[in-house]
Amino acid sequence: MDPVSTWGNTPLDVVEPEIHELIEKEKRRQCRGIKLIASENLISFAVMEALGSPLTNKSSENLTRSRALQAYLLDPTKWGVNVRP
Numbered sequence: 001m002d003p004v005s006t007w008g009n010t011p012l013d014v015v016e017p018e019i020h021e022l023i024e025k026e027k028r029r030q031c032r033g034i035k036l037i038a039s040e041n042l043i044s045f046a047v048m049e050a051l052g053s054p055l056t057n058k059s060s061e062n063l064t065r066s067r068a069l070q071a072y073l074l075d076p077t078k079w080g081v082n083v084r085p
Contacts, residue, residue, distance in 0.1 A: 013020040069076050
């Protein structure tokens with residue numbers, strides 16, 4: 001099989017078994033108790049799947065400076081911007 005087409009397809013339990021086990025323990029802990037903090041509620045498998053998708057592989061760091069200059073109609077020769085994505 002082509003190594004390029006299989007890159008990144010190895011499951012976490014194979015690549016990092018310790019991390020995988022910690023995640024599994026945390027999932028069990030969350031399922032056994034009630035969380036009254038909204039940010040600590042369980043999310044669905046579909047949401048976890050979407051968060052781990054190629055849609056989250058975006059890096060806008062290279063574009064933020066030019067977008068900020070454009071958004072505020074600034075001359076790049078007169079203005080330097082340090083924008084964090």
